[in-house]
Amino acid sequence: MKRVSQFSLLALALGLSTSVLAADMAKTLSYSHLLQQNGVAIDTRMSAFYNGWPQSANGPQGHEPMALNLSASWLSSMSDEQLAAWAQQHKLKKETALALYGSDKDNQAVADRLEKIGYTQISRLSDALQQPNRLQKLPHFEQLVYPQWLHDLQKSKSVEAKPTGDWKVFEAGWGAPKLYLLSHIPGAGYIDTNEVESEPLWNKVSDEQLKAMLAKHGIRHDTTVILYGRDVYAAARVAQIMLYAGVKDVRLLDGGWKTWSDSGLPVERGTAAKVKPEPDFGVTIPAQPQLMLDMEQARGLLNRKDASLVSIRSWPEFIGTTSGYSYIKPKGDIAGARWGHAGSDSTHMEDFHNPDGTMRSADDIAEMWKSWNITPEQHVAFYCGTGWRASETFMYARAMGWQNVAVYDGGWYEWSANPKNPVATGDRKPE
Structure with missing residues (x-):
């Protein structure tokens, strides 16, 4: 008869899954051993940290070389079929050695789902994020901000890649700010995309109109502008045109309004606060034709x-x-x-x-x-x-x-x- 430990009996009595037990005794692999096995590292953290934002002050930035990003936070939005398609897209075979890194909770959640669709060679990456010189990151990760970073900035906390001068937050969308009035990021203004593009072809408005729009919203060339939208591409359209005009530092909230809403951070309703116009943009438009x-x-x-x-x-x-x-x-x-x-x-x-x-x-x-x-x-x-x-x-x-x-x-x-x-x-x- 197979012997069962007291811990196992207790866990079973409490209704814990066998995968939890397996996780308690999970194998670990160093990065070098993973490479020797032609395995794949999987980063289970949110994409902002994978891209290069530090999770803590002076913490490591980026991800392990060639690591895939499968954030535990995505799992609720992925069916087993979609997860299998993700694995197939990344050429992961059922026998591929997979080494996860992130928090224990996130690693366990990802391991459970991968096991469910047939992956069995799952370990924890033992030396993850311990050698900063080998980590990889987006060259300009700071141009895609994430909700907690923006919230901390608003609260005057110390943040990585902090704007060097004045900064402003705007929601961008087409037409009247109906959804904005109901709920938006605290302190955000609103920019209608009709202010930057016009019929008949919906091309960029004239440079003079751009100058007037920027002045109206109190934006100079050295103002850091952080944009988000209910649709990411609405904010991106405004961002790209601002860069053309000459705003040096334009950033997007990665994932747009949805990421803020899902984060559970504060929101406000109503009209935007009045802004003091800034008629002197500071450079000739367009500065980046x-x-x-x-x-x-x-x-x-x-x-x-x-x-x-x-x-x-x-x-x-x-x-x-x-x-x-x-x-x-x-x-x-x-x-x-x-x-x-x-x-x-x-x-x-x-x-x-x-x-x-x-x-x-x-x-x-x-x-x-x-x-x-x-x-x-x-x-x-x-x-x-x-x-x-x-x-x-x-x-x-x-x-x-x-x-x-x-x-x-x-x-x-x-x-x-x-x-x-x-x-x-x-x-x-x-x-």
């Missing part, structure tokens, strides 16, 4: 090995099954453009998001782009239908440290309006 391309500049990137004009549109839009918009009739895409992925339709960006809506790992994004010959040393310009999705990917590429990136503002709407412009339709592959 290279960040926004016109149609001829975009055309100049086509069919080059050292450049990519990148379509951030859904696959059905890219191949011409749909235009993606009720107000854009032509279908297809720019001939010679490379597909940069997007999401299921013109209003989604799943290909770039973790289950909680935060930015997917830089390695995943870079690999996705590399498959279409889009690489960081190129001159890369993103476009979509009218600029929102392209702006979101621009902000991610910028955080990833890509040096020469821009947005083709006119996008498919402008390109398709000229019958002389070459258009491609139908299924196609990378060059």
